[in-house]
Amino acid sequence: MTDVSIDVRHVTRVEGHGNIAINVQDGEITRLELAIVESPRFFESFLRGRMYHEVPHITCRICGICSVGHTTTSVKAVEAALGITPSEQTVLLRKLILYGEELQSHFLHLYFLAVPDFLGVGSVIPLARTNPDVVKRALRMKKLANDICGAVGGRHIHPIAIHVGGVTHLPRDEELTGLKRRLEDCRTDLAETVGLFATLKPPDLRRDTEYMALKDAGGEYAFYDGDIVSTRDPTPTPVARYRERVIESVVRHSAAKHCRSPQSETYAVGALARFNNNHEQLHPKAKEAAKALGLQPPCDNPFHNNTAQLVESVHCVDASIELIDELLRRGLRLEPLVKPQRYGEIGAGAAEVPRGVLFHEFGIDRQGRVESANLIIPTGQNLANIEADMRAMVPKLIDSELSKGEIKLQLEMLVRAYDPCISCATHLLDIEWQGEGT
Amino acid sequence: MKPRIAIFSLTGCEGCSLAILELEDQLLDLLGAVEIVNFREGMTEKAWDIDIGFVDGAVSTPEDEREAKRFREACKTLVAIGSCACLGGINTLKNHQARDDYRRYVYGERAEWFPTQPARPLSSVVKVDYELPGCPMIKEEFLQFVKDVLAGRPFKLPDTAVCVECKKRGNVCLYEQGICCLGPVTRAGCNAICPSFGSKCEGCRGIVDREALLVAGVNLREQYDIPLEQVLADFRLFGAYQEGDLP
Ligand code: SF4
Ligand code: SF4
Ligand code: SF4
Numbered sequence: 001m002t003d004v005s006i007d008v009r010h011v012t013r014v015e016g017h018g019n020i021a022i023n024v025q026d027g028e029i030t031r032l033e034l035a036i037v038e039s040p041r042f043f044e045s046f047l048r049g050r051m052y053h054e055v056p057h058i059t060c061r062i063c064g065i066c067s068v069g070h071t072t073t074s075v076k077a078v079e080a081a082l083g084i085t086p087s088e089q090t091v092l093l094r095k096l097i098l099y100g101e102e103l104q105s106h107f108l109h110l111y112f113l114a115v116p117d118f119l120g121v122g123s124v125i126p127l128a129r130t131n132p133d134v135v136k137r138a139l140r141m142k143k144l145a146n147d148i149c150g151a152v153g154g155r156h157i158h159p160i161a162i163h164v165g166g167v168t169h170l171p172r173d174e175e176l177t178g179l180k181r182r183l184e185d186c187r188t189d190l191a192e193t194v195g196l197f198a199t200l201k202p203p204d205l206r207r208d209t210e211y212m213a214l215k216d217a218g219g220e221y222a223f224y225d226g227d228i229v230s231t232r233d234p235t236p237t238p239v240a241r242y243r244e245r246v247i248e249s250v251v252r253h254s255a256a257k258h259c260r261s262p263q264s265e266t267y268a269v270g271a272l273a274r275f276n277n278n279h280e281q282l283h284p285k286a287k288e289a290a291k292a293l294g295l296q297p298p299c300d301n302p303f304h305n306n307t308a309q310l311v312e313s314v315h316c317v318d319a320s321i322e323l324i325d326e327l328l329r330r331g332l333r334l335e336p337l338v339k340p341q342r343y344g345e346i347g348a349g350a351a352e353v354p355r356g357v358l359f360h361e362f363g364i365d366r367q368g369r370v371e372s373a374n375l376i377i378p379t380g381q382n383l384a385n386i387e388a389d390m391r392a393m394v395p396k397l398i399d400s401e402l403s404k405g406e407i408k409l410q411l412e413m414l415v416r417a418y419d420p421c422i423s424c425a426t427h428l429l430d431i432e433w434q435g436e437g438t
Numbered sequence: 439m440k441p442r443i444a445i446f447s448l449t450g451c452e453g454c455s456l457a458i459l460e461l462e463d464q465l466l467d468l469l470g471a472v473e474i475v476n477f478r479e480g481m482t483e484k485a486w487d488i489d490i491g492f493v494d495g496a497v498s499t500p501e502d503e504r505e506a507k508r509f510r511e512a513c514k515t516l517v518a519i520g521s522c523a524c525l526g527g528i529n530t531l532k533n534h535q536a537r538d539d540y541r542r543y544v545y546g547e548r549a550e551w552f553p554t555q556p557a558r559p560l561s562s563v564v565k566v567d568y569e570l571p572g573c574p575m576i577k578e579e580f581l582q583f584v585k586d587v588l589a590g591r592p593f594k595l596p597d598t599a600v601c602v603e604c605k606k607r608g609n610v611c612l613y614e615q616g617i618c619c620l621g622p623v624t625r626a627g628c629n630a631i632c633p634s635f636g637s638k639c640e641g642c643r644g645i646v647d648r649e650a651l652l653v654a655g656v657n658l659r660e661q662y663d664i665p666l667e668q669v670l671a672d673f674r675l676f677g678a679y680q681e682g683d684l685p
Contacts (some may be wrong), residue, residue, distance in 0.1 A: 041449065045540035046531035054675070057640065061528040064453025064574065108459065123477075128469055135466070143462035154635035156460065157453040157574040161635040168636025 018420065020411055022394060029394060034387050034415065044373040052078050052340070052368050053164050059360065059375070060158045065108065067158050068101035068149060069353025070360075072224070077360040078164045080240070081347025082340035089327075089335065090166045093152050095224045096323045097159060098351065099316040100148030102223060104156060105354035106271070106309040106316075107145060109419045110193070111138035114306050117413050118200040134196070137189050144182050148320065151175045165337035173328060180324045183317050187285075190314055194289050197310055202303035202417075203410055207392045209300050209385065210264040211273035212245070214352050221281035221315055222274065223352045231276055231298060232263040239350040242359050246376055259381040266385040269356025269378045270418060271308035272299060286315035302389050303417045309354075343368055355379055355419055379420040386418055441489040441588070444476035446509050448502045449529055449557065450495030453574040454520035458492075461577050468581070471588060488513040490587065494575070496522040496529045496677075498557040510564035515587070518560040519580065521573040521642045526677030528573070529557035534674065557677070568593060573642035573676055576628050596626040599646050599654075600639050604630035612638050618664050620672055622654040644678045 056074040060067035151171040153159025161169035214226030227236030348361040356378030363372035475485040491513030521527040586593040600621035620641035655666035673679035
């Protein structure tokens with residue numbers, strides 16, 4: 001193997017700024033870094049001193065793509081600190097908007113960020129000319145997901161109506177029935193998407209990996225609620241004790257912190273992690289889709305995170321239809337926000353957002369102001385694991401007959417498979433080749 | 439020739455760039471009318487001779503500052519999109535804390551590894567031709583902007599306050615519930631989306647003008663006993679009011 005030096009500055013088609021730097025000397029990897037060069041954001045610092053009810057409005061601004069996820073996780077953490085139990089109706093609405101966001105983010109990722117790689121184009125834009133039906137389908141599905149978020153939260157990016165203690169707006173029955181009809185129609189689009197993805201060949205990479213996710217004791221496929229489990233330690237740990245399962249550290253080349261678990265130096269979260277831990281709770285239609293796509297648990301090929309996203313999309317469509325039926329059956333009533341029961345405590349919250357489990361923890365002082373904040377973002381949890389995958393991939397890639405352009409593409413595809421959200425974790429990747437041996 | 443468009447991001451959540459992709463019904467027409475030549479989040483290809491560059495995010499690191507200058511050089515017209523780029527946005531919350539304090543709180547002993555500076559709007563570093571405020575930017579306003587520019591028409595932001603749109607929508611005013619809403623002094627254009635969903639306006643589109651602020655300040659104090667300082671403090675959330683003397 002020759003000496004190689006790879007330097008990708010700003011990986012594209014990811015959310016945020018990140019670089020890949022790899023040096024190989026005499027066949028040894030001397031440096032391998034997925035550098036997160038996104039500007040540090042300091043949310044944990046500047047939340048301090050703000051009133052508890054502002055927290056979800058501030059944290060949703062961490063990320064445009066998963067702002068519903070941050071809102072949801074924040075309200076759960078603040079409510080845990082304040083001793084608030086939201087009403088059943090509130091929980092149903094929060095689940096619905098969260099499904100809307102999972103769908104929005106998965107569709108965006110599958111069609112706009114991942115598919116161009118498989119079809120050998122640089123972006124979805126040329127597809128608008130060559131495969132207009134595919135692009136129109138993608139847009140139709142994405143719009144439906146947006147509209148779910150809009151009906152519940154006012155808008156998808158930084159929802160308005162989701163508050164600590166409840167919601168300040170209700171979707172109208174006609175809106176819900178309209179969405180339900182479109183969700184039913186979406187099953188055809190999904191079936192065509194499954195057909196498309198069944199023909200794509202993800203690169204073959206297998207690496208024994210710990211997969212971490214929430215697990216819902218009630219038997220739902222966990223998105224909104226659950227305890228922490230993993231493929232190496234399936235004993236459930238309540239979210240309040242998340243620090244026992246997630247250990248953070250600061251590394252120099254990344255403005256996003258790295259994470260490990262008690263079992264492993266690196267672990268993965270996200271759609272594949274959820275699938276590996278919770279496939280039994282998937283909707284039967286989603287299980288069928290998994291079969292059609294050849295996805296079987298346990299799966300340790302990170303490229304199949306995309307496949308798992310599609311399986312989850314099938315699940316979320318049907319789960320949303322069931323939720324809407326439930327909401328319509330109960331009838332919606334505007335309720336006052338549940339007031340804080342206590343001040344001066346710390347509360348943690350978690351939710352499965354599109355890229356994996358997200359943790360927020362806030363200490364609220366006696367005046368109702370934030371005193372401490374800790375946010376653990378899915379992309380941050382995945383970074384060290386992506387590097388570990390690269391370590392496994394690079395020697396094979398370099399020994400292969402692939403051109404440097406193809407090697408670069410495979411590394412970028414790996415990063416994109418994780419669907420990293422670098423604004424969240426703090427931005428993404430642009431690869432340029434430098435130096436000798438290239 | 440179609441105008442060559444770029445979408446860039448500095449420090450922010452990229453929600454404003456994403457808002458463009460959320461124009462699902464108009465996206466194909468838009469792609470037919472312009473040529474997108476540089477958009478890291480959406481495409482791999484890149485070009486640096488650009489007619490209109492849209493930038494979201496604030497300037498908050500030395501790198502952001504260099505990038506902002508590079509964008510300015512590359513783009514004939516430079517447009518700041520969103521509260522971050524127009525006002526500094528949510529990022530400016532850190533400006534009210536001591537730098538060593540906020541860095542240390544997140545990165546501990548390793549704080550100096552991550553350079554940072556007070557968050558600022560794009561216009562504080564380079565000349566900006568247009569601003570489309572909002573958190574996120576209002577996608578309909580973006581569309582209107584593109585249409586106006588393509589047609590060679592002047593583009594102007596609304597110069598009325600959010601209350602005007604709120605009243606048109608027939609909402610019950612939140613002041614009736616004792617909630618201090620920034621609608622009277624915030625620039626309209628969002629169709630009063632927050633009050634329409636039961637939340638107060640948080641001023642994400644910035645102060646409509648100083649005069650409105652003064653008048654509203656007096657009214658709020660006289661009618662609702664809300665001092666102007668409180669209103670200005672609330673405007674800090676999106677950086678619309680950083681510092682300086684009260685009017
Ligand atoms: S203005 Fe708001 S939506 Fe736009 S980048 Fe900034 S935080 Fe995100
Ligand atoms: S709710 Fe706010 S925006 Fe609406 S009228 Fe009242 S003050 Fe104005
Ligand atoms: S109502 Fe106020 S906070 Fe809400 S979008 Fe409009 S200007 Fe921004």
